[in-house]
Amino acid sequence: MKKKQGSPFPLGATLYNDGCNFAIHSPDKIISLIIFTNDNDSYEYSLNTDDQIIYYLFIPNIKSATKYGYKITNDNGNNRLLLDPYAHKLSKPLEYHYPLDAEQSWTLSKSVVVDHAFDWEDDTPPNHPIEKTILFELHAKGFTQQHPTIAPSYQGNYLGLCQPDIIDFFKQQSITSIQLLPIISFVTEPHLIENNLTNFWGYNSVCFMAPHPNYAKNDAVKELKLMVKELHRHDIEVILDVVFNHTAEGDDNGPCFHLKALDHDYYLRNEHDQCMNYTGCGNTLDLTHQASLTLVLDSLRHWVKEYHIDGFRFDLATTLGRDHENFSAHNAFFMAVAQDPILQKVKLIAEPWDIGPNGYQLGNYPDNWHECNDKFRDITKNYWLQQPNIAKNFATRLMGSRDLFSASRWPQKLPVNFISYHDGFTLQDLVSYNEKHNEANGENNRDGHSDNRSNNHGIEGETNNTAILLLRDQQKRNLMVSLLFSFGIPHLLAVDSLSHSQQGNNNAYCQDTPIGWANWKLSKIDTAFQQWLTDIISIRQQLMPDVIRAFSNENRxxxxxxxxxxxxxxxxxxxxxxxxxxxxxxxxxxxxxxxxxxxxxxxxxxxxxxxxxxxxxxxxxxxxxxxxxxxxxxxxxxxxxxxxxxxxxx
CATH class of the missing domain: 2.60.40.1180 (Golgi alpha-mannosidase II)
Structure with missing residues (x-):
C-alpha cells in the first residue's frame, strides 16, 4: 500500500506501525476527516478520492486511542460530525437529546483508532457439534449485576461473565454456548430517557464493529477479548445476537449518526422516498445495496477475526434476505456468507421473520442456518398449559418439526427449539401469570404480546399456596424436558435456571432494573429446580446427541x-x-x-x-x-x- 497517499481499502481506520489509513464510503457528501488531540482541540484533513464514492487518507504518526470523526456541511451551512460506520471503538457511551442537531453532534462519543494486538495464547474455537450444542441466552450486564460472590467492579460487565463462579455455573449446567443479547454499540431512544428508562436489550445498533462501552470497566475492546478467551479456555462458545436489519437512525425524522448523511441508498425506501419500516424500528437496511452488504459482511468477519466469536444469532433475519417484498434463501447475503472462508465456519442462527410483507419465513433458510422455532414454543406451551388435546401438533414438534425442517437436512439444518426467550414471559412467569403486567415500561401495559399461552394455575403472580407452587414447578419440568428431549438445538433463557420472575413483564426491553437482572437469591423450591435442571441437562447430553446423529445419516x-x-x-x-x-x-x-x-x-x-x-x-x-x-x-x-x-x- 502507498501509505503516503493512502488507500480506499480497507474501509475504516486501519493502524500501521507508522500511522493510520482512514477510508469511508460517502457518495452523497463531500466530507473531511477530523482528528481530535483532546476534547477541545482538533485538526481537519481533506480526503483523497478516485471516484467520489470512497474518500481516504493516510496520516503518519497516528497512534492507538486517537479520537476521530468525519465532518459534513449541511445545505444550511451547519457543520455536523459523523461517527465512522466502521469504527472499532467508541470513546464513551453514546447519549443524545432529541433532536440531534449539528451543534450537539460535536459533543457526542467519538470514533477511536484501535490497535487489535492481543495475546490470544493458544485460543481455539470450541466448535461443539451442532447436535451437542445447548444455547444459554443471557444479558451481558443483567446476568451478573446482582451476583452475590462477584466483586462489585466486575458485576454487570464483560469480565463478570468470565469470573470463576460464573464459569463454574455454566459448566455445572452443561452449557456449550452462551448467546449474548446485543453487545454491539447501541443507543437509548429519547422517549425512554424522558421516562428515566434505558434501552436494556440493545436492539438499536449504531456502529456495527464497536463493542458497547457501557459493559466495560475501562477498555471494551480488551475486556471483551479477555472474556472470550477465558470462556474458550473452559470450552464455552460465545454467540452474539446481532442487529443488521436496521440502525439507531430510525425513520426519516430520526437522528443522523452516519449512514443517513453518507449514502441515501443504505436504507430501503418506498416510492415516496421514505424509509421502509419492515423492522418496526423506523428503517430497514438494504442488503441489495453493495455498500450495505459490504458493511454487514465486513462487520461479521471483524467479530470472528478480532474477537474469536463462535457464531451469530441474527435479529429479524428475514430483512437480510429481502429484495423489498421478496425473500430468497439464494440472495446475495446468504450466498456471500456460504462462500466466505471465515463465516462459513461459525454457527448461524436466524430469527426467521420480520414485520414486512412475506416476513414469516420459518423453515425457508439455506442449509447451515438454524432457525428459531416459534412453532415449538407455542405448541409446547399450548399442550402443557392450555389444550392437551393438541397432542398431534406437540408430537410433530418433539420430532424436530419435520413438516418444516426435513430430517434429510439434519444436522446442518436443525431447528432451534425454545420455550422462553428474552422477549416474552420467563419460564417462571409462564406458570405464574395469565396476563402481562408491563406497567413499569411506561406504556400503560399496551406493549408486549397478549398471546402468552401461559397459566397461573389458580392465582395470578406470587403465592404461598403449596399445592399451586408444586404444580407450577412440575409444569416447569414438563416444559424443560419437552425442550431438552426434542429433536433440535435447545435454547434456554439463562435466568430460567434461577426461576427468575420479571413480575409478569413480558417485554422487559427497557428494564435495566431488578426486573431485568438475574435474581440469584433462590428459595428452597428454586434451588431444587436448579439442581434438577442441572441433572436433566447432563442426562440429555449423554443421550440425545447420539439419537440426533442416528437420524442425521444415511441409515436414518x-x-x-x-x-x-x-x-x-x-x-x-x-x-x-x-x-x-x-x-x-x-x-x-x-x-x-x-x-x-x-x-x-x-x-x-x-x-x-x-x-x-x-x-x-x-x-x-x-x-x-x-x-x-x-x-x-x-x-x-x-x-x-x-x-x-x-x-x-x-
Whole structure:
C-alpha cells in the first residue's frame, strides 16, 4: 500500500506501525476527516478520492486511542460530525437529546483508532457439534449485576461473565454456548430517557464493529477479548445476537449518526422516498445495496477475526434476505456468507421473520442456518398449559418439526427449539401469570404480546399456596424436558435456571432494573429446580446427541418410530385428532439404543403399557424433583400433567 497517499481499502481506520489509513464510503457528501488531540482541540484533513464514492487518507504518526470523526456541511451551512460506520471503538457511551442537531453532534462519543494486538495464547474455537450444542441466552450486564460472590467492579460487565463462579455455573449446567443479547454499540431512544428508562436489550445498533462501552470497566475492546478467551479456555462458545436489519437512525425524522448523511441508498425506501419500516424500528437496511452488504459482511468477519466469536444469532433475519417484498434463501447475503472462508465456519442462527410483507419465513433458510422455532414454543406451551388435546401438533414438534425442517437436512439444518426467550414471559412467569403486567415500561401495559399461552394455575403472580407452587414447578419440568428431549438445538433463557420472575413483564426491553437482572437469591423450591435442571441437562447430553446423529445419516430411515396410546396400541390418524396423551418409542438402527416417552397431559393418572420384552431405565419423571434410577418392564403409572423419559441400551 502507498501509505503516503493512502488507500480506499480497507474501509475504516486501519493502524500501521507508522500511522493510520482512514477510508469511508460517502457518495452523497463531500466530507473531511477530523482528528481530535483532546476534547477541545482538533485538526481537519481533506480526503483523497478516485471516484467520489470512497474518500481516504493516510496520516503518519497516528497512534492507538486517537479520537476521530468525519465532518459534513449541511445545505444550511451547519457543520455536523459523523461517527465512522466502521469504527472499532467508541470513546464513551453514546447519549443524545432529541433532536440531534449539528451543534450537539460535536459533543457526542467519538470514533477511536484501535490497535487489535492481543495475546490470544493458544485460543481455539470450541466448535461443539451442532447436535451437542445447548444455547444459554443471557444479558451481558443483567446476568451478573446482582451476583452475590462477584466483586462489585466486575458485576454487570464483560469480565463478570468470565469470573470463576460464573464459569463454574455454566459448566455445572452443561452449557456449550452462551448467546449474548446485543453487545454491539447501541443507543437509548429519547422517549425512554424522558421516562428515566434505558434501552436494556440493545436492539438499536449504531456502529456495527464497536463493542458497547457501557459493559466495560475501562477498555471494551480488551475486556471483551479477555472474556472470550477465558470462556474458550473452559470450552464455552460465545454467540452474539446481532442487529443488521436496521440502525439507531430510525425513520426519516430520526437522528443522523452516519449512514443517513453518507449514502441515501443504505436504507430501503418506498416510492415516496421514505424509509421502509419492515423492522418496526423506523428503517430497514438494504442488503441489495453493495455498500450495505459490504458493511454487514465486513462487520461479521471483524467479530470472528478480532474477537474469536463462535457464531451469530441474527435479529429479524428475514430483512437480510429481502429484495423489498421478496425473500430468497439464494440472495446475495446468504450466498456471500456460504462462500466466505471465515463465516462459513461459525454457527448461524436466524430469527426467521420480520414485520414486512412475506416476513414469516420459518423453515425457508439455506442449509447451515438454524432457525428459531416459534412453532415449538407455542405448541409446547399450548399442550402443557392450555389444550392437551393438541397432542398431534406437540408430537410433530418433539420430532424436530419435520413438516418444516426435513430430517434429510439434519444436522446442518436443525431447528432451534425454545420455550422462553428474552422477549416474552420467563419460564417462571409462564406458570405464574395469565396476563402481562408491563406497567413499569411506561406504556400503560399496551406493549408486549397478549398471546402468552401461559397459566397461573389458580392465582395470578406470587403465592404461598403449596399445592399451586408444586404444580407450577412440575409444569416447569414438563416444559424443560419437552425442550431438552426434542429433536433440535435447545435454547434456554439463562435466568430460567434461577426461576427468575420479571413480575409478569413480558417485554422487559427497557428494564435495566431488578426486573431485568438475574435474581440469584433462590428459595428452597428454586434451588431444587436448579439442581434438577442441572441433572436433566447432563442426562440429555449423554443421550440425545447420539439419537440426533442416528437420524442425521444415511441409515436414518432404518430407525423406527412408534406412536401409541396408554394401552400400547398404535395411534391411528383419526385418533390423533383429539387425543390428549401418547407414548413415543424410538428404536435406533443396529441395536444402538431405545428411548420411550410417556406423555400424559390429562387431569388423571394413566397406566402406560410398555413395549414387550424390554427392560427400561427411567431417565426422569417430571412429577417429581428427584431423578429416578430404577428398572421397569411391564407398565408404568404416569401421574397427571407429567411425562417420563425411559431408556434402554441394547
Amino acid at each position: 430411515t432404518k430407525n423406527t418410530i412408534t406412536w401409541s396410546d396408554a394401552n400400547g396400541i398404535q395411534i391411528t390418524s383419526q385418533q390423533w385428532v383429539d387425543i390428549d396423551h401418547f407414548s413415543l418409542h424410538i428404536n435406533l438402527f443396529n441395536n444402538h439404543g431405545e428411548l420411550l416417552y410417556l406423555i400424559n397431559g390429562t387431569n388423571n393418572p394413566l397406566t402406560f403399557i410398555l413395549p414387550k420384552d424390554n427392560k427400561w431405565n427411567i431417565v426422569c419423571d417430571t412429577s417429581t424433583q428427584n431423578i429416578i434410577i430404577e428398572d421397569i418392564n411391564v407398565s408404568y403409572l404416569q401421574p397427571a400433567h407429567s411425562m417420563s423419559i425411559l431408556y434402554r441400551s441394547n
